[in-house]
Amino acid sequence: MKFAIQVNEGPYQHQASDSAYHFTKAALEKGHECFRVFFYHDGVLNGTRLTTPPQDDRNIVKNWIELAEKYDLDLVVCVAAAQRRGIVDEGEAERNGKDATNIAPRFRISGLGQLVEAAIQCDKLVVFGD
Amino acid sequence: MSDKKKFMFLNRRAPYGTIYAWESLEVVLIAAAFEQDVSLAFVDDGVFQLVTGQDTTGIGMKNFSPTYKTLGDYEVRHMYVDKASLEARGLSADDLVVVPWEDWETEETVDNIVEVVDSDKLAELMEESDVVFSF
Amino acid sequence: MSDLHTVNKSPFEKGSLDTCLRLSKDGSSILLYEDGVYAALAGTSASDKVTGALATKKVYVLEPDFKARGLKAERLIEGVEMVDYAGFVDLVDACDKVQAWV
Numbered sequence: 366m367k368f369a370i371q372v373n374e375g376p377y378q379h380q381a382s383d384s385a386y387h388f389t390k391a392a393l394e395k396g397h398e399c400f401r402v403f404f405y406h407d408g409v410l411n412g413t414r415l416t417t418p419p420q421d422d423r424n425i426v427k428n429w430i431e432l433a434e435k436y437d438l439d440l441v442v443c444v445a446a447a448q449r450r451g452i453v454d455e456g457e458a459e460r461n462g463k464d465a466t467n468i469a470p471r472f473r474i475s476g477l478g479q480l481v482e483a484a485i486q487c488d489k490l491v492v493f494g495d
Numbered sequence: 496m497s498d499k500k501k502f503m504f505l506n507r508r509a510p511y512g513t514i515y516a517w518e519s520l521e522v523v524l525i526a527a528a529f530e531q532d533v534s535l536a537f538v539d540d541g542v543f544q545l546v547t548g549q550d551t552t553g554i555g556m557k558n559f560s561p562t563y564k565t566l567g568d569y570e571v572r573h574m575y576v577d578k579a580s581l582e583a584r585g586l587s588a589d590d591l592v593v594v595p596w597e598d599w600e601t602e603e604t605v606d607n608i609v610e611v612v613d614s615d616k617l618a619e620l621m622e623e624s625d626v627v628f629s630f
Numbered sequence: 631m632s633d634l635h636t637v638n639k640s641p642f643e644k645g646s647l648d649t650c651l652r653l654s655k656d657g658s659s660i661l662l663y664e665d666g667v668y669a670a671l672a673g674t675s676a677s678d679k680v681t682g683a684l685a686t687k688k689v690y691v692l693e694p695d696f697k698a699r700g701l702k703a704e705r706l707i708e709g710v711e712m713v714d715y716a717g718f719v720d721l722v723d724a725c726d727k728v729q730a731w732v
Contacts, residue, residue, distance in 0.1 A: 366723045373515075373630065373732070380664045384638070387694070391715035397723070406518055406630070445521060449514075477525040484626045485500055485529060489722055492629045494732035495639070505729070507649070539649055579652070618653045621729060622633055629730040 368392060369483035370402040373494030375410030376425035377418070382411050385493040386428050393436045401439045401483040402429075404472075406494075409452045412442040414469035426469050433471035440472045441479045501532045503624035506541035510560070511551065516544045517559050519630040524562075527569035534573040534624065535566070536617060542580045545591040545609065560592070567596035567608060574609045577617055632657045634725035638664035638732060641676035650731040651679060656686040661713070661721055663692035667699060672707045684709040692718060 370389055374381035389399055404411050416426050433440050442452055448461065454468040468474060484490050504523055510516040526533055537545060544563070551558040566574065574594060581587065588611050596605040612620070621627060635654045641647045647669050650660065660683060662670050669680050670691040680689055684707070693712040696703075706712070713721065722728055 368722065371628075380638070384664060387715045388718055392719045392722075395716060395719055397719065405522075406514060446518060477522050478528065480522060481526045481529050481531075484502065484628070485531065489725075489728060490626050490628070491636075491722055491728050492627075492730040492732070493638075494629060494730065507646075507732075538653070539645065577653075614652050618655050621653060622655050622658075622726075624727075626727060627729045629732055 366392075366489060367398045367400055367487045368489045368491060369400050369480075369487040371480065371490060371492040371494075372402060372404045372408040372411060373406045373492065375407035376416065378407070379495045381493040381495060382408065382425055382429075383423070385491075386425070386432065388491065388493070389438070390432055393432070399436065399438055400487045401441055401479060403480040403483060404440070404442045405446055405480065407450065409442045409447045409450050412440070412447070412452050412469050412472040412474075413467045415467050430469060430471045438471070442468070442472050442474045443480070444474050444476055447474050499530065499532045500625040501623065502526060502534065503621055503627045504533070504535045505621075505627055505629050506535060506537050506544055507539040508630070509540040509543040510549070511554065511556055515630040516541070519628070520559065520562055522628060523566065523571065524569055527571075530570065533569075533571050534575060534620070535571060536575045536577070536621065537580070538577040538617070539580050540584075542576055542584060542586060542591075545574075545576065546586070547590065547592050563592050564594055567594055567605075572596060572608060575617055575620060576609060576611045578611050578613045581611060631724070631726040632659065633727055633729055634659045634661060634721050635729045635731060636661045636663065637666040637669065640665040641669040641679060646731040647676075647679055650729075651683050654687065654729070659688040659690065659721060659725065661690045661692065661718065662710075663695050663718070667691050667696045667701065670696070670707055670710045671701060671705050673705065677707060680707050680710060690717070690721060
């Protein structure tokens with residue numbers, strides 16, 4: 366099965382990102398192909414490298430990064446939603462005159478077309494939200 | 496290129512209280528470029544998105560309701576409204592925006608692609624679609 | 631094949647389960663996860679929703695979410711099946727597509 370994941374909520378506020386992570390991990394461990402994980406709405410907040418969660422709790426951003434590293438996952442943060450919420454990479458900083466970037470490693474910022482493309486290319490789209 | 500997929504955009508939230516309604520519309524606008532078979536479903540509070548006469552000047556937010564009227568230009572052929580949701584909220588089709596559609600090649604026109612449907616019909620339409628986007 | 635409908639909100643908090651049950655066809659599967667697992671408890675004012683659905687649909691509950699919330703298997707509505715994340719993946723694999731009722 367080739368699947369695409371959509372994550373609509375930010376880390377910690379809702380369980381969506383955790384559920385998406387556990388589902389994606391289980392699917393990859395079973396040998397399925399994950400075409401893309403697309404972060405939309407507040408989901409883009411999963412793409413910041415600046416979180417400092419408590420030591421005794423899971424590190425959601427780190428979980429996604431490690432999963433991406435192990436399985437070469439495509440983690441995409443929607444550019445329009447990212448602009449609204451202040452998730453910035455080098456290109457966005459330059460284009461929009463920002464003095465800093467905060468995108469986490471292994472995440473990339475791109476357009477909504479990436480979600481639509483994933484929905485076309487994949488067998489299944491699984492959406493995690495609130 | 497493979498055959499067109501039937502996309503269904505499921506809208507269940509009211510406008511302005513949260514951003515889901517607007518950001519869902521942004522996906523629909525982008526999807527036009529991909530030439531798929533796009534339909535929208537308005538269920539639960541999603542039906543409020545189509546109510547006419549929205550005036551957001553007092554809350555300082557962008558009024559995005561005019562965008563719905565243009566969806567006919569964005570490859571959207573059907574906007575289904577859940578009858579039960581509409582009635583539970585004291586609304587009728589008369590309260591909703593009218594969205595015209597025209598096929599530029601064949602010149603076929605439809606006066607209004609907003610269609611009120613009952614539960615059985617909507618369940619059928621949702622099942623017939625290939626991909627459901629939820630926001 | 632049929633669709634898998636996912637419900638992640640409590641039936642006491644939101645009407646998502648109600649809408650899902652109304653707009654899902656007979657023969658489809660429902661997965662309750664996150665706060666949606668509360669709908670799988672017997673002896674609540676919402677229990678009839680799932681009990682009724684079981685007549686024509688399959689209902690599953692995500693065990694890790696069920697256990698996380700301190701819920702006991704003895705209180706699971708009869709006929710509801712527990713699955714883990716691997717089982718969730720299998721349900722997605724087996725269905726035509728997923729409809730998410732958030």
